[in-house]
Amino acid sequence: MPANPQTPATGRTKTDWMGEAMQKRIARRYAAERRFKWMGLGAVALSSLFLAFLLVVMVGNGAKGFISTEATLTVDLPAATGSISPEQLTQPRLAATMASIDVRRIFDNAVQAQYGEDGARFFASTAWTALRDQLTENPNLVMSKTKVWLPTSSDIDRAAKDNSTPEAEADYATLRKAGEVRQTFNWRFLTGSDGTDPAQVGIWGALKGSLITMVVTLFLAFPVGVLAAVYLEEYASKNWLTDLIEVSINNLAAVPSIIFGLLGLAVFLQFFSMPRSAAIVGGLTLALMTMPVIVIAARNAIKAVPPSIREAAMGVGASPVQVVFHHVLPLAIPGIMTGTIIGMARALGETAPLLMIGMRAFTTTPPDGLTDPATVLPVQIFLWSDEVNRGFVEKTSAAIIVLLVFLLTMNAIAVYLRNRFETRW
Amino acid sequence: MTSTAILFLIAGLGLITWVFARARAGRFIQQGAASVHSLPSYHGWYAAMWAVVPAILFMLVWSTVAPALGSYAVLESPLAAQLPTDAFERAAILSEARSLSRNPDVKVFNDAARELAPLYADADRNYAMIGALAAFLLCFAGAAYAFTRIRPDFRARTQVERTVMLALLLASLIAILATLGIVASLIFETVRFFNLVSPFEFLFGLQWNPSDKVVDGQATGFGAVPLFWGTVFIGAIIAMLVAIPLGLMSAIYLTQYASANVRKWMKPILEILAGVPTVVYGYFAALTVAPALRSFAVAIGITDASSESALAAGLVMGVMIIPFVSSMADDSIAAVPGSMRDGSLAMGATKSETIKQVLIPAALPGVVGGVLLAVSRAIGETMIVVMAAGLAANLTANPFASVTTVTTQIVQLLTGDTDFNSPMTLAAFALGLTLFIVTLLLNIVALQIVKKYREAYD
Structure with missing residues (x-):
């Protein structure tokens, strides 16, 4: 259009940009622009606030799970045990001596002597085992009448932390006035296993189950995933078999995790009659789930290695297998490791497929092998969240903190590996 | 030994x-x-x-x-x-x-x-x-x-390399084997289930009240429509109402407005949301969100609000999906040619007008594909609904009522001893097959849409 202010042929007049109407319109458009920007910021803020809220709730509830309440008990061990010597409580005579003295009765008697007939309500039902453990750790205790700290019952524990039954609150107030109660770090939570008394449970059993399962998963999914990725990326010719493999892997990556649980139940447990609740079945199931993740990550990592590397290796006479295993794979390893760690982190947090194959065993001792009944950390969280006893709330949250710490560490390692070793060509 | x-x-x-x-x-x-x-x-x-x-x-x-x-x-x-x-x-x-x-x-x-x-x-x-x-x-x-x-x-290297190639091929075939295993086990048990319950009754029946009782070779109470509705209600409606606006707006803000520094910090934070295990979300939904929503419902005068509401599960699931939607939208917007954006800005449109009238319409197929993938992920999600959505098979659109989903019922049916002759165990496999087919179809459709859209701009 020619720059002519008067275009009477079309009847148009020049827009008055400085006029009131136009200024208003521009103001309106700019306001819309600002609103839109604020909405975007709001969406980001809302999402991160939710994450912060979730973490705060979990840490707020869970921090108390790492604290246990203990009360004193005065035990006259020389009298109760018939003055055995500390040497009798050292190896190799320890087992024989422990069999000869009834720690449980000693504990019961001491509780009755100090806290009266129904004094047992102050202590956890398994508190006598804590006394036994202290005795084996420190044999010199038998030399004199001593004061030991033992875990209190769940009711008193909750009275110390928030609120409990009126009786427990009264008991706690009495103990506190006498200075016979204290709060310490709950080592038992990190070293113990599942139980019925929330004050006494620990996560080591579930954690060990998780670790065994993860080892099985890693040993199966990593080699298979990397080899499959190498095949698909470097050697596979374009034919129906390759297409079928690609479709299967992409499909497996998108299948809901619970379907893998059904597969494990029908194939591993029913068809191959493998043991129920065993870490090996859990590991197998999770390996099938993790393998596609590793394949996809490894393929991307292999694809990122520039063709010039392959051509150079070929040029100096390497065979196709040597090209890949001596040159391409070593360069792709950081990317593969990153993908593997992310896949393993996902497997570590997975619950549903493991519920299907019965990895919800109630075991008070950690699993010792691949076929022992075991549970894993996320399933333990699920089981505790179902408990009626209010004392399990803090334990569930504490277990969640432990799980999140593991996952965040794994992800941090993955990010570190990516930043440290990834080469950009 | x-x-x-x-x-x-x-x-x-x-x-x-x-x-x-x-x-x-x-x-x-x-x-x-x-x-x-x-x-x-x-x-x-x-x-x-x-x-x-x-x-x-x-x-x-x-x-x-x-x-x-x-x-x-x-x-x-x-x-x-x-x-x-x-x-x-x-x-x-x-x-x-x-x-x-x-x-x-x-x-x-x-x-x-x-x-x-x-x-x-x-x-x-x-x-x-x-x-x-x-x-x-x-x-x-x-x-x-x-x-x-x-x-x-002796050509040892040739022999070794031939074996290596064989190992590579075998490793790749495991993926096919796993897929076959899934399909075969699901179909096998589902066929056995359909001997006890007619497929028509299962797919269109309105009563979900499973029991072990088999009368005249027929089991009753296996009408799965309430389950399908609950799954769609929580996973495809409530969760998406949360995830689509928040995910889309987050993606737009982070890619179009935020400074490089903000993006560098906020993106990983959003990704943490996707990395939190679902059992943690489930516990959070059951412990904190559900009781809060219940008191809110009672406060606004809804008396029959359930403490295991569809809304609690859907909300939390939506939050879990945000990073997923956000990264899919991010990819689609990034794939829109820069010339379209530059053209719009050069015509005097503001940034938000460019986004709303040029970028989003151009990226829409990709966004829709991403949303379909998100839906497929949401309906297959298990722990959040198991812990927060309840077991009552209600056919209701009241978000404060309790509904149940396909995955919840699979877990419920297979908890405890599993007897592979009971219609209840077999029903779990029929539900699993339904879920498998639906998620598979959603994924295929979504990937097709995304692929077509990519080709349009290549």
């Missing part, structure tokens, strides 16, 4: 074979052979392969055959003559005897099993011994065979 110990021994023998074969091949070069085809280490690998692979394959086969041989030996013994002739009863006694022979603390119900247990222990020990001996023999035979083939002109 345990099989683990045998495996370690064979691996050790393989290592020794490798060292010796390599040394032997190395001597050719020292002696100045005219043309050695392969490097010494390839000869080593070749020999080690012959030592280890046949032995391990044999052990795998033996571990499946040996128990049957053991049972056969026990049945041949005079003690077994008194066993009941009924095949089912006999199998029960034999399996008890076997578990007793492995672990003396196991509780058994048949006294006959107690008598047979020592026989079993003997038979198993004998066959384990035979298996171990045969495995070692194979190991030595393989190593010896490979050793005799080591010559300067």
Whole structure:
């Protein structure tokens, strides 16, 4: 259009940009622009606030799970045990001596002597085992009448932390006035296993189950995933078999995790009659789930290695297998490791497929092998969240903190590996 | 000797074979052979392969055959003559005897099993011994065979590389095997389920009230429509109402408005949301969100609000999906050619007008594909709904009421002892097959849309 202010042929007049109407319109458009920007910021803020809220709730509830309440008990061990010597409580005579003295009765008697007939309500039902453990750790205790700290019952524990039954609150107030109660770090939570008394449970059993399962998963999914990725990326010719493999892997990556649980139940447990609740079945199931993740990550990592590397290796006479295993794979390893760690982190947090194959065993001792009944950390969280006893709330949250710490560490390692070793060509 | 110990021994023998074969091949070069085809280490690998692979394959086969041989030996013994002739009863006694022979603390119900247990222990020990001996023999035979083939002109590298290629192919085939396993197991059990319940009743029935009772070969209470509705209501409606606006707006803000510094920090934070395990979300929904929503509902005058509401599960699931939607939208917007954006800005449109009227319409197919993928992920999600959505199969659109979903019911049906003849167990597989088909279709459609859209701009 020619720059002519008067275009009477079309009847148009020049827009008055400085006029009131136009200024208003521009103001309106700019306001819309600002609103839109604020909405975007709001969406980001809302999402991160939710994450912060979730973490705060979990840490707020869970921090108390790492604290246990203990009360004193005065035990006259020389009298109760018939003055055995500390040497009798050292190896190799320890087992024989422990069999000869009834720690449980000693504990019961001491509780009755100090806290009266129904004094047992102050202590956890398994508190006598804590006394036994202290005795084996420190044999010199038998030399004199001593004061030991033992875990209190769940009711008193909750009275110390928030609120409990009126009786427990009264008991706690009495103990506190006498200075016979204290709060310490709950080592038992990190070293113990599942139980019925929330004050006494620990996560080591579930954690060990998780670790065994993860080892099985890693040993199966990593080699298979990397080899499959190498095949698909470097050697596979374009034919129906390759297409079928690609479709299967992409499909497996998108299948809901619970379907893998059904597969494990029908194939591993029913068809191959493998043991129920065993870490090996859990590991197998999770390996099938993790393998596609590793394949996809490894393929991307292999694809990122520039063709010039392959051509150079070929040029100096390497065979196709040597090209890949001596040159391409070593360069792709950081990317593969990153993908593997992310896949393993996902497997570590997975619950549903493991519920299907019965990895919800109630075991008070950690699993010792691949076929022992075991549970894993996320399933333990699920089981505790179902408990009626209010004392399990803090334990569930504490277990969640432990799980999140593991996952965040794994992800941090993955990010570190990516930043440290990834080469950009 | 345990099989683990045998495996370690064979691996050790393989290592020794490798060292010796390599040394032997190395001597050719020292002696100045005219043309050695392969490097010494390839000869080593070749020999080690012959030592280890046949032995391990044999052990795998033996571990499946040996128990049957053991049972056969026990049945041949005079003690077994008194066993009941009924095949089912006999199998029960034999399996008890076997578990007793492995672990003396196991509780058994048949006294006959107690008598047979020592026989079993003997038979198993004998066959384990035979298996171990045969495995070692194979190991030595393989190593010896490979050793005799080591010559300067022997093409060890070709042989080893051929084996490597075979291993690569086998590893890739496992994916097909897993897919086949899933499809076969789901279909097999579903067909058995449809012998008890008609497919029509399952897909269109309105009553979900499963029980073990089978009357005239038909089970009742398996109408899954309330489950399908609950799944769609939570996963495709409520969760998406949260995830689409928040995810889309987050993606727009982070890619179009935020400074590089903000983006660098906020993106990983959003990604953490996707990395939190679902059991944590489920616990959070059940512990914090659901009671808060219930009190809110009561405060605004809804009296029949359930403490396990569809809204609580859907909200939390939506938050979990945000990073997923956000990253899909991010990719689609990034794929819109820069010239379209620049053209719009050059015409005087503001940034938000460009986004709303140019970028989003252009990226819409990609966004829709991403949303479909998100829906497929949401309806397959299990732990959040198991912990927060409840078990009552209500056919209601009230977000404060309790609804149940397909995945919740699968978990519910398979908790406890699973008897593969009960319609309840089989129903879980039918639900699983439905879920599998729906998620698969959603994924195929979504990927097609995304692919078409990418091609449009390439």
